[in-house]
Amino acid sequence: MSDLSNQKQHFVISISGTTLVEIAPFGTKIVTPNPLATNQIYTLSRFAYIHTQSRQMVLESPLAHCRVILHDRRSIAILHALSSPQTLTQLSDQFADIPQAIVTTLLSWLLGAKFLTISDKDGTQQEEPSLQLWEFHDLLFHARSRLGRHNYPYGKNNPHLGKIEPLPAAKPSNSLPTIPLYQPNIQVLIDRDLPFTQIMEQRRSHRQQGKQPITVEQLGEFLYRTARIRSIETNESVEYQFSDRPYPSGGACYELELYLAINACQGIEPGLYHYCPREHLLRQLSGFTAAVYQLSCQAAIESGLPQILIILTARFPRVNWKYRSLAYALILKHVGVLYQSMYLVATAMELAPCAIGGGNSDLFAQATGINYLDETSIGEFILGSKLEITS
Secondary structure (H helix, E strand, O other), rough: OEEEEEEOOOOOOOOEEEEEEEEEEOOOOOOOOOOOOOOEEEOOOOOOEEEEEEOOEEEEOOOOOOEEEEEHHHHHHHHHHHHOOOOHHHHHHHHHOOOHHHHHHHHHHHHOOOEEEEEOOOOOOOOOOOHOOOOOOOOHHHHOOOOOOOOOOOOOOOOOEEEEEEEOOOOOOOOOOEOOOOOOHHHHHHHHOOOHHHHHHHHHOOOOOOOOOOOOOHHHHHHHHHHHEEEEEEEOOOOOEEEEEEEEEEEHHEEEEEEEEEEEEEEEEOOEEEEEOOOOOOEEEEOOOOHHHHHHHHHOEEOOOOEEEEEEEHHHHHHHHOEEOOHHHHHHHHHHHHHHHHHHHHHHHOOOOOOEOOOOOOOOOHHHHHOOOOEEEEEEEEEEOOOOOOO
């Protein structure tokens, strides 16, 4: 016996009373099976993935508007077989204990839901050009951090309230050596700075830096204008601290931290430093060790090692505690707005800024000893003195 039944809009494929798979649609788009061709070659989509959820194996894809709950090991075996090109006949021959009608039904649902794709004999999947440009992890990240292609909890709901204590707004201090930084007069800067539109128009990425390194006073002004904590307050209802800083942050989480790999700066010894935004000072973590040198090498520019490499990290629990599904996407947006703030301030100060496209988070964890899952690097930005152009 086999049957396909609709239970609360979940479609169940079973064999002799044993559930093989359960197809669970979500969203507004209707999921329907697609007819199969006998001699057509099929392959599991490169965007399909299996993971465990609530003690069940689940098949999902950023292309699909449903998930498939795999109740029986035979369903997993069929998916494993579909990792290589298969015709319906070839697949049915491999699973003689499953009626061909059931195999056909399962494949037609997988094809209709886009878990399955038509492929050539060599396994090349027939994809539309726009889909060919997507990497698996990018499309999955996009789909799961937006609404429409999943029905998981989304947005602000404080999922860990009463279970895990939220991190404080400012990272706790330690006993490492500190360097107090220069604090500029904001009103003087307001009166002295170039017009905002002029700063916007002059903003550029500078991959060359001047021979004379940036000064500690310039660094202090830059950090004060871009990343200091202006105030902290606590929401008593959830005991969550909020801070106010010069750049925007969703939910006032302000999870980003700044670490500086200083190679050349007048007034500061080379080494790795953490910027403490509440006290506006640098805390030295180490000298210019081999690991710090490797971090700087990854951001090397035309003139060699950058004078200062600013490493942006995220204290992930600050956002993960508060938000579901969109947490990491929100963090990356925060990196972008801080980049822009850094660019504009550096332009106003006539310094040489340049954002870096990527970095090594494991190397940062090695250099600092910080747990990768608690906090690690998600952005890099170089800063130095501006190269003087001589005619």
